Amino acid sequence: MCILANQIGTVISTDEGPSVTGFSFVIDEANPVRRGQFVTVESHEGVLIARVSDIVKSNRYYQRAESVREYERSGKKMSDLFPVSRWEFLIGEAKPLAVFSSVLQRPAFPPSPGTPVHVADDKMLASFIGLDAKKGLHMGNLGNHDVDARLNLTKLFQKHLAILSISGGGKSYLTSVLIEELLERKPEDGQIAAVMIDTHGEYMGFAEDEKYRNKTTVVSGRDFKIGVPDLSVHLIEELIPEMTSVQKRELERVIDEMREEFKGKVFGLTEVANKIAADERIKSNTKDVLMANLYKLRNTGFFGVADNPSMDVLAKPGHLTVIDVSDTTSLQKRQMLVAYLGRKLFQARMDGRVPPFVLFVEEAHNFAPEGVSKEGALSRNVIEKIAREGRKFHASLCLISQRPIQLSTTALSQCNTHIILRVTNPYDLDHIGKSSEGLTRDVLDIISSLRVGEALIVGEAVNYPIFVRVRERRSKKSERGVPLEEAAVAYAKGSAQRKSDAAALMDDGEQ
Numbered sequence: 063m064c065i066l067a068n069q070i071g072t073v074i075s076t077d078e079g080p081s082v083t084g085f086s087f088v089i090d091e092a093n094p095v096r097r098g099q100f101v102t103v104e105s106h107e108g109v110l111i112a113r114v115s116d117i118v119k120s121n122r123y124y125q126r127a128e129s130v131r132e133y134e135r136s137g138k139k140m141s142d143l144f145p146v147s148r149w150e151f152l153i154g155e156a157k158p159l160a161v162f163s164s165v166l167q168r169p170a171f172p173p174s175p176g177t178p179v180h181v182a183d184d185k186m187l188a189s190f191i192g193l194d195a196k197k198g199l200h201m202g203n204l205g206n207h208d209v210d211a212r213l214n215l216t217k218l219f220q221k222h223l224a225i226l227s228i229s230g231g232g233k234s235y236l237t238s239v240l241i242e243e244l245l246e247r248k249p250e251d252g253q254i255a256a257v258m259i260d261t262h263g264e265y266m267g268f269a270e271d272e273k274y275r276n277k278t279t280v281v282s283g284r285d286f287k288i289g290v291p292d293l294s295v296h297l298i299e300e301l302i303p304e305m306t307s308v309q310k311r312e313l314e315r316v317i318d319e320m321r322e323e324f325k326g327k328v329f330g331l332t333e334v335a336n337k338i339a340a341d342e343r344i345k346s347n348t349k350d351v352l353m354a355n356l357y358k359l360r361n362t363g364f365f366g367v368a369d370n371p372s373m374d375v376l377a378k379p380g381h382l383t384v385i386d387v388s389d390t391t392s393l394q395k396r397q398m399l400v401a402y403l404g405r406k407l408f409q410a411r412m413d414g415r416v417p418p419f420v421l422f423v424e425e426a427h428n429f430a431p432e433g434v435s436k437e438g439a440l441s442r443n444v445i446e447k448i449a450r451e452g453r454k455f456h457a458s459l460c461l462i463s464q465r466p467i468q469l470s471t472t473a474l475s476q477c478n479t480h481i482i483l484r485v486t487n488p489y490d491l492d493h494i495g496k497s498s499e500g501l502t503r504d505v506l507d508i509i510s511s512l513r514v515g516e517a518l519i520v521g522e523a524v525n526y527p528i529f530v531r532v533r534e535r536r537s538k539k540s541e542r543g544v545p546l547e548e549a550a551v552a553y554a555k556g557s558a559q560r561k562s563d564a565a566a567l568m569d570d571g572e573q
């Protein structure tokens with residue numbers, strides 16, 4: 063393998079280095095270098111791989127403030143008197159990451175001044191980062207290198223994933239790319255199921271797209287139903303956390319008895335309410351609370367005689383199920399839906415009834431909020447449960463959020479890979495820095511300058527944090543996800559059309 067490709071500079075001696083933690087190099091003007099790029103230098107341990115953390119311009123003529131000021135005051139220009147341009151240098155600063163000999167090691171020695179610096183070789187870089195060139199999920203290409211960023215499925219979803227950025231940073235776009243990759247996998251490479259909690263109806267495009275239509279099912283939040291005969295005490299607990307243990311016990315007993323009594327025949331909340339009303343063993347104050355809770359549940363409109371969607375529709379290998387909750391406006395109802403669905407899905411996975419899956423949760427901070435009472439966070443429990451225990455069963459979460467600070471720290475801390483797009487808020491940046499393992503200050507600094515479509519990937523999926531330029535999506539964008547400008551233009555066109563239709567109608571009327 064040719065490890066040392068094109069030279070881009072030479073290691074120099076400075077007050078601070080070269081050291082094991084950093085070195086500077088003077089950049090060869092003909093070969094531009096970019097911040098974040100991987101470079102290599104030979105050291106006596108092997109080939110040292112480093113990341114360019116900064117680029118600085120230097121010119122000795124302008125180093126002394128007092129002399130620059132004197133010249134400028136005298137009305138003369140330094141550049142007229144001295145060959146200043148010949149003394150301008152670009153200095154790259156690099157942070158060593160590892161030494162590549164027969165194995166990867168931590169660098170124990172600095173490179174020597176005078177050593178040539180090269181751009182890291184593409185093949186070596188892919189193996190160094192731990193990319194999966196053959197079967198990996200193709201997210202885009204490595205910033206500043208001609209290397210496809212193909213993430214290994216197991217490493218990415220063995221645990222959980224968080225996708226974080228400001229609103230408009232490109233999270234949903236990137237998630238669509240990720241879903242395309244999951245849907246396009248061949249059965250022999252391992253296909254998993256994708257379930258999307260779609261808060262804005264942004265993923266409906268998959269169902270309209272010729273390429274993905276057959277691999278996509280959309281379930282509207284309005285059609286979502288919780289089958290009453292399947293209600294267990296855990297689920298009831300999840301949905302009405304304020305119930306006391308006596309109330310839960312009584313409710314479960316009644317539902318158990320009804321299952322026996324109805325033997326396969328269906329029953330709904332009304333039958334349960336009637337049964338409770340008639341049951342003399344339940345104390346009247348318990349009864350009142352139970353009835354009030356049942357009415358509360360019934361008013362959601364979520365309860366029916368059977369589950370919809372059923373589990374076999376919900377999770378299929380190589381298939382996407384979009385749960386469109388955009389038409390369910392109440393947050394509490396949305397949380398109820400996620401709480402129920404998450405628990406059922408996880409249970410079905412533990413029982414081996416559904417394939418390994420990824421549950422994508424858009425606006426995850428609304429479903430697993432930090433520091434909110436149980437009653438205001440009905441789905442937090444199940445998300446945290448999958449976050450803690452899902453790994454053993456190949457039940458993964460992909461939490462998508464523009465409010466990482468408001469996202470359950472229990473859930474976020476279990477996300478072993480983070481994909482971070484543009485983040486500008488210093489509090490969010492600080493929070494991300496603390497919750498993403500392996501993020502050094504120099505990498506964190508680049509996040510706020512990321513452009514839309516550029517992502518930082520850090521964690522289990524990669525051996526070292528990488529910057530990726532997200533590839534173009536292949537799936538159709540949902541009509542509902544269009545940007546403001548497009549929506550305004552479409553409205554204006556529609557409005558012009560409506561006016562001319564109205565005018566035509568008037569003309570017709572006059573004839």
Ligand SMILES: Nc1ncnc2c1ncn2[C@@H]1O[C@H](COP(=O)(O)OP(=O)(O)O)[C@@H](O)[C@H]1O
Nearest residue numbers: 228229230231232233234235236514515532545
């Ligand atoms: N990689 C990309 N390439 C091209 N356009 C992108 C890319 N990522 C995002 N966009 C565009 O930027 C806008 C915001 O992206 P979106 O994914 O909706 O952001 P978020 O979900 O973070 O709010 C959309 O119009 C989208 O099409």
Ligand SMILES: [Mg+2]
Nearest residue numbers: 230233234235
């Ligand atoms: Mg979005």
